[in-house]
Amino acid sequence: MTSAKSADSQNRDIDQMLKDKMPALGIDLGGTKIGCAPVADFKVIGEPSKVPTPKGAENIINTLVGLIEEARKKHILRGVGIATAGIVDTETGEVIGSTGNLPGWAGTHIKKEIETRTGLPVHVDNDANAAAYGEVKALGLSDKTCVVAVTLGTGIGGGIIMKGQLFRGAHYAAGEIGHMRSNLNNHRLCTCGLFDCWESYGSGRGFRATAKELLTNVTVDQTPLAALLPDPPVDKVCAAAQEGDIIAKRIVDAWHEHVCAGIVTLAHTLDPDCFIISGGMAKFVDYDFLKELVIDKCLPRVGERLDIHRSSLGDDAGIIGAAQIALDNLVAG
Amino acid sequence: MTSAKSADSQNRDIDQMLKDKMPALGIDLGGTKIGCAPVADFKVIGEPSKVPTPKGAENIINTLVGLIEEARKKHILRGVGIATAGIVDTETGEVIGSTGNLPGWAGTHIKKEIETRTGLPVHVDNDANAAAYGEVKALGLSDKTCVVAVTLGTGIGGGIIMKGQLFRGAHYAAGEIGHMRSNLNNHRLCTCGLFDCWESYGSGRGFRATAKELLTNVTVDQTPLAALLPDPPVDKVCAAAQEGDIIAKRIVDAWHEHVCAGIVTLAHTLDPDCFIISGGMAKFVDYDFLKELVIDKCLPRVGERLDIHRSSLGDDAGIIGAAQIALDNLVAG
Numbered sequence: 001m002t003s004a005k006s007a008d009s010q011n012r013d014i015d016q017m018l019k020d021k022m023p024a025l026g027i028d029l030g031g032t033k034i035g036c037a038p039v040a041d042f043k044v045i046g047e048p049s050k051v052p053t054p055k056g057a058e059n060i061i062n063t064l065v066g067l068i069e070e071a072r073k074k075h076i077l078r079g080v081g082i083a084t085a086g087i088v089d090t091e092t093g094e095v096i097g098s099t100g101n102l103p104g105w106a107g108t109h110i111k112k113e114i115e116t117r118t119g120l121p122v123h124v125d126n127d128a129n130a131a132a133y134g135e136v137k138a139l140g141l142s143d144k145t146c147v148v149a150v151t152l153g154t155g156i157g158g159g160i161i162m163k164g165q166l167f168r169g170a171h172y173a174a175g176e177i178g179h180m181r182s183n184l185n186n187h188r189l190c191t192c193g194l195f196d197c198w199e200s201y202g203s204g205r206g207f208r209a210t211a212k213e214l215l216t217n218v219t220v221d222q223t224p225l226a227a228l229l230p231d232p233p234v235d236k237v238c239a240a241a242q243e244g245d246i247i248a249k250r251i252v253d254a255w256h257e258h259v260c261a262g263i264v265t266l267a268h269t270l271d272p273d274c275f276i277i278s279g280g281m282a283k284f285v286d287y288d289f290l291k292e293l294v295i296d297k298c299l300p301r302v303g304e305r306l307d308i309h310r311s312s313l314g315d316d317a318g319i320i321g322a323a324q325i326a327l328d329n330l331v332a333g
Numbered sequence: 334m335t336s337a338k339s340a341d342s343q344n345r346d347i348d349q350m351l352k353d354k355m356p357a358l359g360i361d362l363g364g365t366k367i368g369c370a371p372v373a374d375f376k377v378i379g380e381p382s383k384v385p386t387p388k389g390a391e392n393i394i395n396t397l398v399g400l401i402e403e404a405r406k407k408h409i410l411r412g413v414g415i416a417t418a419g420i421v422d423t424e425t426g427e428v429i430g431s432t433g434n435l436p437g438w439a440g441t442h443i444k445k446e447i448e449t450r451t452g453l454p455v456h457v458d459n460d461a462n463a464a465a466y467g468e469v470k471a472l473g474l475s476d477k478t479c480v481v482a483v484t485l486g487t488g489i490g491g492g493i494i495m496k497g498q499l500f501r502g503a504h505y506a507a508g509e510i511g512h513m514r515s516n517l518n519n520h521r522l523c524t525c526g527l528f529d530c531w532e533s534y535g536s537g538r539g540f541r542a543t544a545k546e547l548l549t550n551v552t553v554d555q556t557p558l559a560a561l562l563p564d565p566p567v568d569k570v571c572a573a574a575q576e577g578d579i580i581a582k583r584i585v586d587a588w589h590e591h592v593c594a595g596i597v598t599l600a601h602t603l604d605p606d607c608f609i610i611s612g613g614m615a616k617f618v619d620y621d622f623l624k625e626l627v628i629d630k631c632l633p634r635v636g637e638r639l640d641i642h643r644s645s646l647g648d649d650a651g652i653i654g655a656a657q658i659a660l661d662n663l664v665a666g
Contacts, residue, residue: 087634097634145503160602162500169604170478173635180598181630184516184534184591192632201517258517264527265513269493269602271502297514299525301420301430302506 022078025071026323029084031101036067038075039323042138057108065117079121079330081322083130093124123326127318132159134321135276146272152281156199201258204281211251223247238284260293278311355411358404359656362417364434369400371408372656375471390441398450412454412663414655416463426457456659460651465492467654468609479605485614489532534591537614544584556580571617593626611644
């Protein structure tokens with residue numbers, strides 16, 4: 001085939017091949033730190049750099065521009081993908097819904113500011129959506145009818161991917177699954193100000209709240225965990241459960257029930273092909289036990305057919321996902 | 334334009350126009366009765382006929398065939414749309430998930446059986462999905478990103494419509510929103526065998542269970558409603574609330590909170606443009622109050638922008654929706 005091509009056409013092919021190998025910079029902007037790395041083919045190039053998140057929108061923008069300029073010294077970038085907490089209008093690249101972790105960030109026109117200052121094409125997305133996109137593409141699940149990615153961290157985030165595309169809802173707020181209402185008795189106040197959000201039970205914060213509740217009337221004679229009050233760390237409780245501490249096991253089981261509750265709700269609503277669990281709490285999930293619980297708590301023919309995968313991208317999901325959306329959408333040409 | 338057309342072409346146009354006016358037969362198959370009417374342009378032609386649902390799959394099929402043959406005496410039908418309880422494989426027209434209300438119905442190849450016996454094209458769908466489709470088309474909401482139709486009846490059903498198309502999930506079970514888990518304490522056993530499904534609180538059955546709970550320690554001196562135990566009827570409780578009975582009002586408010594809980598969960602998951610509320614309980618909803626509650630219990634920018642519509646098709650939604658899906662999909666040519 002190439003023999004029939006002109007020299008011009010061959011040069012264009014080579015240009016395109018080189019361009020295809022060029023990375024986008026992925027940036028994961030969290031409440032405490034900013035992670036950043038060039039990404040190509042769903043892989044970060046080198047070790048992601050991490051800097052603390054400064055206070056105030058202007059300082060954050062300056063830090064992001066600094067990170068981009070730094071990366072450009074070593075890489076020719078095709079664009080920038082930014083994953084941020086909050087509800088993001090992905091057309092304009094503006095944060096339209098505030099997040100408690102980034103005060104003053106809502107209303108910032110991230111895309112416009114950074115494109116103006118760097119000249120690079122920028123895509124901005126919600127962090128859980130970006131991570132979901134990365135996970136689905138990396139696991140080769142783009143042809144699935146529906147995949148729900150659940151980020152179990154300090155809170156709970158989510159992303160819904162249908163046939164390889166993010167489902168963003170009517171106002172960019174789809175996938176805010178941490179705030180599904182999972183209890184009716186105003187038992188736990190969520191950090192968002194609502195009662196009984198799923199994340200006030202199923203997240204890391206929820207785990208600790210459950211541990212605190214269950215340990216309240218327990219003495220150190222009964223379990224050494226009681227000494228860890230008022231804020232028992234998740235890893236210590238999980239380790240104790242592994243070692244046979246029956247009270248620790250009750251806490252871990254209760255947390256699995258709480259994680260299960262949200263998955264059951266999502267399964268009956270969306271009937272996805274599968275779930276992907278990521279985030280800092282993913283390593284504490286007993287996947288066989290969770291799957292058993294889900295089957296038990298779902299209607300027949302709903303639970304059995306659900307796969308529950310563990311994240312393949314780990315902590316880099318936000319960085320990789322954000323960069324990959326940028327590569328797939330902004331700079332496809 | 335027509336002047337340039339041949340006589341043949343004009344005849345074809347007239348054929349098509351006549352065909353466009355030909356109705357499909359819509360059938361709504363419930364646990365106690367079967368409703369049936371010819372439908373064209375989102376309207377039933379004449380008064381729907383109603384017959385009791387017989388026992389057993391073979392008897393049901395015979396009854397459906399009888400209804401179709403009866404309708405054919407008066408109408409030239411383009412096809413048949415059947416809305417049934419249960420999870421339906423809409424490609425094969427088979428009921429794949431059983432429903433307690435129609436024992437022995439799961440496994441029936443409805444489409445194949447009825448097409449063979451009548452020679453008409455048949456589309457079979459889940460009843461809540463069919464109703465949702467009818468409502469969305471009738472309200473002119475086909476261009477919306479996402480509409481969630483909620484059927485508040487004895488139980489709760491749902492249908493999710495994205496850009497005018499039903500979202501069926503990976504295994505035809507999407508929209509089973511009555512079985513979202515809405516409480517964590519195994520407080521109410523749902524008729525499906527699971528605990529704390531949304532429908533065990535937000536449906537008509539849920540309303541009566543709440544009324545029963547709240548009235549347990551109340552005497553007839555405090556409210557005449559206490560005399561209605563053990564199964565206080567919804568209409569009587571709602572009428573008493575309207576007339577100022579404070580205890581009745583608490584029951585009605587609690588039910589609104591329960592309905593709200595599921596809407597909040599769906600709003601944070603799907604971020605729809607709007608909800609449509611239908612079913613026998615829709616007339617008891619105070620829509621302004623429900624909207625207030627939803628705004629209060631949703632994240633900022635999620636609740637405010639949601640519209641909550643009341644059904645425009647009423648009791649005929651299943652019949653109209655089923656026929657309309659058949660018209661739009663089966664016999665579009």
